[in-house]
Amino acid sequence: MDLSIRIIQESDEYQVIIEGDGVTRILKARSINELMSSLNNEIRDLLTTRESSDTLRSSTCTLRGWYIRLPVAKLLEIVTFLVRNRQGDDTENLMKYLDSHGLSRSNYRVIIPTLSALGLWKQGRITREAEELGKAVIDGAQELPNILYRIATRNCALKEVIDRLAEGLSINDAIKLLGLTRRDEINYTSNLLEIIMSSDEFKCLQYSKTLENYLKSGGCFIALEPPRNCVLNQVITVFNYLMNSKGFYMMSILSDVDVTINLNLVSTQLSDEHALIIQGGKPVGALIGDVITTNNNYAPRAREAVDRLEPIATRIIKANNLLFSMIVVPIVIGDECPKVKAYVMVGNKMGDWIARVFDLP
Incomplete structure (x- = not known):
């Protein structure tokens, strides 16, 4: 030394x-x-x-x-x-x-x-x-x-x-x-x-900690919208939560598009404006998404976000020869006690897609 x-x-x-x-x-x-x-x-x-x-x-x-x-x-x-x-x-x-x-x-x-x-x-x-x-x-x-x-x-x-x-x-x-x-x-x-x-970096950290605490404890979600450069961080946080806490339902929607993965072996790796979903050291899927803040009539905003992201997800599947893409859109529903839902859509390389909305936590 x-x-x-x-x-x-x-x-x-x-x-x-x-x-x-x-x-x-x-x-x-x-x-x-x-x-x-x-x-x-x-x-x-x-x-x-x-x-x-x-x-x-x-x-x-x-x-x-x-x-x-x-x-x-x-x-x-x-x-x-x-x-x-x-x-x-x-x-x-x-x-x-x-x-x-x-x-x-x-x-x-x-x-x-x-x-x-x-x-x-x-x-x-x-x-x-x-x-x-x-x-x-x-x-x-x-x-x-x-x-x-x-x-x-x-x-x-x-x-x-x-x-x-x-x-x-x-x-x-x-x-x-x-x-x-x-x-x-x-x-x-x-x-x-x-x-x-x-700084945006601090605001991103602040939002991430607020989201992580909400996913652990529930209650009211009090947070500003995240800076654009850290939206993917929040998408990954919600994805990890879904895989760990709602694994049965995630496996169900994946199987509906003929995708089988071992949730215990899945991790994510940042790659430009999306994340690769890794299993056993090999990329098998892609993860993209957005965070939206809306009211109880969240469906139109969520659908708009997913329609915008679906072509991107399809392109990433083909470019990287992946099995599937997953779009995760955390939806912050503003109210006296704000709540978070997650709109999840999964598609395979054949072009089949299925969607589901999850209440969080």
Whole structure:
């Protein structure tokens, strides 16, 4: 294992950046004794467990520990400067930024740990994520909140907070999970989270968690319409629920079009704007769909959606030589207590189709 440990002292506090084996950890300590104890624990953990090679590499987050001492606007300004001036040494370019803005070079002591905690700085250089973020700022891209969402969810501490926010926890309560005590850190983190919560990525996560909770517990389904780029996620969630909870009825409609599959071996795999239905490692079907919000007279809207999707489903069957296609349309019925139904239509490669409506959960 190749570890890089950097210790930066800022007034009465130490910041520690540990990099190596695919993970970055950010520590804070207020005394040498606390610093040595934290280092001892972290290094023992890395050397004596399989966490670094197994758990962390398989996880969607690879950054441990949260640190922020910069306003988000200043953070974006610094990253943009470094991307614009991406020639030579990035550390020296950071010093040029500080000099050109009349700032003390000692400010690097809070800039480097903040960038590292977001995966924007590693081993003395800005990362690919920093380049993407800087270019988005330069281009004035609408995607900036989504990019910040993806960057933030690589930090395990922030990812947990974002998950809890999507479940309905307030920003103030969610931030308490990070154990922040300094007012500036709390304010900067709040600002970052507010930007992230405006992203389509977060709204998609929020909708997914609301739907998953509804499918588990029932009750009233309270959710906004999902962003277009995450409709398929919701279709897959409902498909998995139907396969696991209403398997007998799903097998029945599949057999009506002469399709036999083992529900216990079925999984899905995203492929462009549809999902492949996999059995035993082999694609056997395709899954597409849409989410519609309507009233109790849902049939016309559902039929319109299915009529629009059927030619696409037929084309996917032929293009991929599949046994069948399945169209799943979750229908949110707005009322005092909104409910969800699922319009399911299955067709085989011979052109035979059959449909059924399911009450959910």
